[in-house]
Amino acid sequence: MTAQDALKPYIDDIYTCNRTRCGFCREECPVYRVEGYETYSCRGKMLVARGLLEGTLQPDEEMARMADECLLCGYCAARCALHNVEIITALRETLAEAGFRAPKHQANAAQILAEGYLFPRTSAIRREGTTPLYLGCLYQSKPAEVNTVLSVLEKAGFDPLIADEVCCGYVVEATGDSEGFARAQERFRQVYAPYADQEILTLCPTCTITLRDKYGLRVKPAIVAVAERLGDLRLEPVAMTATYHDPCHLGRMLGVFEEPRQIIRALGINLVEMEHNRTFSTCCGGGGGVTAVNPKLSAEIAKNRIRDALAVGAETVITVCPTCTPTLLRGAGRLANEVDKFVDVLDLWQLLDKALGA
Amino acid sequence: MSTDTYIQRAFEDLQPIFGERVTVSPMHRMAYSRDWSPRHRSAQDLPDLVVIPHNTDEVVQLVQVALRYNLPVVPFAGGTGMGGGVAAWRGGIMVETKGLNQILELDLQNLSVTVGAGITIWTLNEHLARHNLWFPHQPESKRACTIGACIGCDNDSTFGIRYGKILENLTNLVLVTGRGEAIRLGRRKASFTSTGYKLMELVVGSEGTLGVVTEATLRVFPLPQTRQVRGYLLRSLNEGAKALERLLAAGLAIDSAHMNDRERLHFYTHSYREKYHREPQVPDWAQAILFISWAGDPDVVDFSMDKTTRILQEEYGAEMVREQEMVDGWWDSKHRLEFIPFKQKWPDSQRVKKFGAADLGLPIGRLDEAYARFREIAAKWHQDILGMTVYNEAPNKSTASISFAVFVDDSTEENIRNFYEYVREMSQMAVELEGTMSSYIGDGDRLGGFNILEHGPSLEYMRQVKALFDPAGIMNPGKKFETRWLR
Numbered sequence: 001m002t003a004q005d006a007l008k009p010y011i012d013d014i015y016t017c018n019r020t021r022c023g024f025c026r027e028e029c030p031v032y033r034v035e036g037y038e039t040y041s042c043r044g045k046m047l048v049a050r051g052l053l054e055g056t057l058q059p060d061e062e063m064a065r066m067a068d069e070c071l072l073c074g075y076c077a078a079r080c081a082l083h084n085v086e087i088i089t090a091l092r093e094t095l096a097e098a099g100f101r102a103p104k105h106q107a108n109a110a111q112i113l114a115e116g117y118l119f120p121r122t123s124a125i126r127r128e129g130t131t132p133l134y135l136g137c138l139y140q141s142k143p144a145e146v147n148t149v150l151s152v153l154e155k156a157g158f159d160p161l162i163a164d165e166v167c168c169g170y171v172v173e174a175t176g177d178s179e180g181f182a183r184a185q186e187r188f189r190q191v192y193a194p195y196a197d198q199e200i201l202t203l204c205p206t207c208t209i210t211l212r213d214k215y216g217l218r219v220k221p222a223i224v225a226v227a228e229r230l231g232d233l234r235l236e237p238v239a240m241t242a243t244y245h246d247p248c249h250l251g252r253m254l255g256v257f258e259e260p261r262q263i264i265r266a267l268g269i270n271l272v273e274m275e276h277n278r279t280f281s282t283c284c285g286g287g288g289g290v291t292a293v294n295p296k297l298s299a300e301i302a303k304n305r306i307r308d309a310l311a312v313g314a315e316t317v318i319t320v321c322p323t324c325t326p327t328l329l330r331g332a333g334r335l336a337n338e339v340d341k342f343v344d345v346l347d348l349w350q351l352l353d354k355a356l357g358a
Numbered sequence: 359m360s361t362d363t364y365i366q367r368a369f370e371d372l373q374p375i376f377g378e379r380v381t382v383s384p385m386h387r388m389a390y391s392r393d394w395s396p397r398h399r400s401a402q403d404l405p406d407l408v409v410i411p412h413n414t415d416e417v418v419q420l421v422q423v424a425l426r427y428n429l430p431v432v433p434f435a436g437g438t439g440m441g442g443g444v445a446a447w448r449g450g451i452m453v454e455t456k457g458l459n460q461i462l463e464l465d466l467q468n469l470s471v472t473v474g475a476g477i478t479i480w481t482l483n484e485h486l487a488r489h490n491l492w493f494p495h496q497p498e499s500k501r502a503c504t505i506g507a508c509i510g511c512d513n514d515s516t517f518g519i520r521y522g523k524i525l526e527n528l529t530n531l532v533l534v535t536g537r538g539e540a541i542r543l544g545r546r547k548a549s550f551t552s553t554g555y556k557l558m559e560l561v562v563g564s565e566g567t568l569g570v571v572t573e574a575t576l577r578v579f580p581l582p583q584t585r586q587v588r589g590y591l592l593r594s595l596n597e598g599a600k601a602l603e604r605l606l607a608a609g610l611a612i613d614s615a616h617m618n619d620r621e622r623l624h625f626y627t628h629s630y631r632e633k634y635h636r637e638p639q640v641p642d643w644a645q646a647i648l649f650i651s652w653a654g655d656p657d658v659v660d661f662s663m664d665k666t667t668r669i670l671q672e673e674y675g676a677e678m679v680r681e682q683e684m685v686d687g688w689w690d691s692k693h694r695l696e697f698i699p700f701k702q703k704w705p706d707s708q709r710v711k712k713f714g715a716a717d718l719g720l721p722i723g724r725l726d727e728a729y730a731r732f733r734e735i736a737a738k739w740h741q742d743i744l745g746m747t748v749y750n751e752a753p754n755k756s757t758a759s760i761s762f763a764v765f766v767d768d769s770t771e772e773n774i775r776n777f778y779e780y781v782r783e784m785s786q787m788a789v790e791l792e793g794t795m796s797s798y799i800g801d802g803d804r805l806g807g808f809n810i811l812e813h814g815p816s817l818e819y820m821r822q823v824k825a826l827f828d829p830a831g832i833m834n835p836g837k838k839f840e841t842r843w844l845r
Contacts, residue, residue, distance in 0.1 A: 012709065019768055020708040021394040023438050023502030024695070027478050036379065036410045036457050037386050038437065044389035047402075051388045054400055063385050078699040081706050252699075275484060279699045 004053055006093035006178070011053060013082040017046035025076035025084070030282050030301045031069055031290075039066055042076035042084050049091055064100035067092045069294055071287035071301070072174055073248040078279050089174060096176035104292040105175035112137075113180055116166035116187060129161035132195040133222065136207035137167050138322035145322070148353045149203060153222060155356045156229050160201065166191045168210040175289050185214065201225055205249035205321050212254075221250060223320050223348060227259035230266055235355040237268030242346075243314035244271060245305065245328060246281035247321035260320050260348055267355050269318070274308045282308070284319070286327030302331020306343050320348040361449075364427035365406045368451070371423045372409060379410040379457070390452045393439040395802065396714035396766040396777050403445040405432060405452035412457045413474075414532055414540050414572040421570070421832075422538040424451050430835045431536075433566040435476065435507035438499040440715060441802025443511060443565045447836045455506050458572055461485055470529065470547045472575045475506030491578045494521035497798075501695055506571045512563035514759055514798035516693045518751035519615045521579070525562045526753060530575035533561055535568060536828025547575060560823060565800050566834035568827035582653035585613065586663055587689045589679035590670050591644035595619060595725035595748065598648045601674045603722070603756040605650075608669060610662050613653040614693070615750045619729055622745030623647045630684040638681045647679065649688065711742060711765035714777050716784035719797030720758045731787055732762045739780035740773075741766070751797070759797035778804065778843035785844070786811065801838045808844040
């Protein structure tokens with residue numbers, strides 16, 4: 001296998017972008033907004049990809065850094081009609097094959113492949129029940145947040161079953177290790193086989209899309225399941241003006257836009273929309289493993305998203321993703337030092353639990 | 359000293375000023391290696407350095423460094439030009455102007471905005487909309503195209519028939535000349551002046567050959583309450599141009615007017631058929647489709663639409679397009695840039711062959727003649743015809759800024775040469791028909807030098823203007839006065 005093999009299936013798309021150059025993907029790309037070089041936008045990367053395919057560019061560390069600083073958020077894909085995210089993932093794989101893979105990414109993938117999960121945890125969270133609920137690595141490392149979710153689900157009449165689980169492998173694939181991902185898939189299939197025929201409730205949008213697209217499982221974001229029972233719930237009103245940040249995988253890629261908004265409105269919150277919302281929402285800065293390789297860039301992107309909220313007069317940002325919440329909170333904290341105004345970031349589960357009472 | 363040494367020294371001089379905003383990295387240079395113009399699919403023009411200035415002072419400093427080492431300076435904006443205007447043909451310093459993207463002043467009392475030249479039309483309009491205002495110079499590339507690019511290329515606009523092009527809405531600009539000096543040109547916030555020479559106007563369409571535009575002051579307008587778009591089928595292109603003049607003479611305020619030939623019309627009917635699985639009702643006699651929009655208060659728009667329809671039907675035997683979905687679809691994709699997510703139209707339309715055009719400006723009575731010759735010339739040079747679109751780009755008159763569009767096979771150099779032979783012959787035709795060789799793309803690396811045909815001895819005066827602003831000849835060299843393609 002040559003380094004460029006991963007890109008070859010996309011040759012047609014790459015030349016199509018090179019000859020089109022419409023640039024519709026560029027202006028709101030969160031990474032380009034911070035970095036300023038066209039290279040960081042999708043159309044810039046497509047020229048780099050062509051350079052690699054034609055041999056006019058050679059893989060190097062700088063190029064790998066550039067590819068690793070993509071959020072894989074899919075904004076460019078929504079503005080286009082090509083396989084943008086897949087091509088950038090293939091670009092990462094090409095660079096990894098050539099020996100240029102961020103040590104942090106390598107370590108994360110190694111951790112997942114060795115242990116079956118990404119983050120250290122004291123003990124695996126489990127619950128007896130009837131409806132499978134897949135937590136994913138992030139929630140497995142956050143027992144307090146899981147208790148909040150379980151509290152909401154129980155009050156909504158669900159009986160969640162948290163079984164033995166292992167990482168879905170998204171991080172391994174997204175950071176350019178397709179071979180490692182195949183191994184992660186095999187292990188996941190073995191462990192999660194008993195639930196392959198059931199509808200699985202999920203919490204992390206990234207795991208959700210991986211379970212759906214890479215394993216063919218029947219998944220439903222748990223927040224959607226709660227929204228479906230909204231009429232049966234008695235909610236204490238919450239007085240605030242807030243905006244909703246659409247997580248990239250939950251919104252743009254899974255198409256879940258209205259259910260979280262229905263819940264927010266049902267809570268009596270004055271919901272204001274940011275300029276970029278729903279399909280064209282912009283990433284919080286936590287996607288694609290960027291936080292691992294360049295936390296400063298991730299924080300700058302998060303600050304920009306908080307600026308978007310400030311621009312429409314929101315005092316709080318509500319979201320529903322275990323990556324978006326802490327990333328935006330970091331951005332809000334740092335921006336507060338610059339603009340002397342703190343925009344709070346709240347998780348929708350937390351708000352719901354409070355509103356549902358004891 | 360070798361060129362490589364000059365480049366290295368320039369980089370060393372620029373680094374203390376720009377830090378990470380200057381690079382010689384091959385990867386970054388590659389990302390600035392081409393625009394939207396037809397060329398071989400593997401073509402690339404690599405600059406030697408890329409720099410991202412954030413203000414006028416930084417541009418002054420970088421031009422001074424370029425002068426020190428005699429390096430070309432090429433301003434890069436949206437990168438969507440169709441004439442190779444940003445091709446770093448001779449290498450040099452690529453100036454990424456989109457770092458100059460600030461709104462410097464919004465003057466609500468005078469309906470004026472001053473911006474960094476690197477702001478995109480789209481972003482500017484997002485800001486203005488919060489104040490119920492808009493900037494009406496809107497090329498179809500407005501999501502990527504910047505104010506500086508509009509000034510540099512003098513490109514086209516959807517709303518030209520009411521608001522004109524960039525020049526009608528530009529009152530002032532700051533230019534960093536090839537002398538490494540920043541000068542303020544124009545008339546501040548006034549819409550006209552009778553004093554001095556109109557140097558600001560010289561910069562419009564100068565394609566970065568006189569300097570780098572860093573700031574612009576623009577006239578903005580209240581957002582209209584509503585807009586309606588309709589399509590009319592006509593018996594000939596000339597008839598369409600005459601009918602439009604009649605509508606204006608009737609006192610109608612038209613917001614946009616664009617006319618397409620039969621090929622383009624078939625393109626739209628084909629899309630309609632594919633999407634709705636119904637046969638559109640287009641009579642055999644229809645040779646052109648004229649799309650018109652009106653904007654303003656709802657009752658005025660409704661009246662204007664009715665009056666337009668009556669005039670076109672009764673006096674010109676025209677028919678209104680019955681399939682309004684076809685008209686709305688055209689407007690949404692071409693002028694509002696509203697696409698179904700993940701299904702934007704451009705990439706798929708360029709998958710096999712690439713869009714290319716000769717962009718002639720012609721007198722309005724010669725459209726049918728030009729159409730017939732377009733078909734002959736395209737066939738002669740083996741170009742696959744996409745069609746002809748007549749854009750109206752001057753306020754309150756029927757005009758003809760025409761895209762004679764073809765699909766270019768970019769897989770061989772020979773095909774690319776044939777495309778430029780087509781452009782050459784079309785350009786000759788434009789001069790014969792008492793028009794101009796380019797009405798919205800500019801010279802780029804296509805027409806320069808060849809345009810002695812159009813400008814004759816006045817080209818020498820243009821050279822002297824260039825020498826005044828750019829005595830060392832470092833500003834976007836090769837453009838305007840040389841061509842890579844036409845002989």
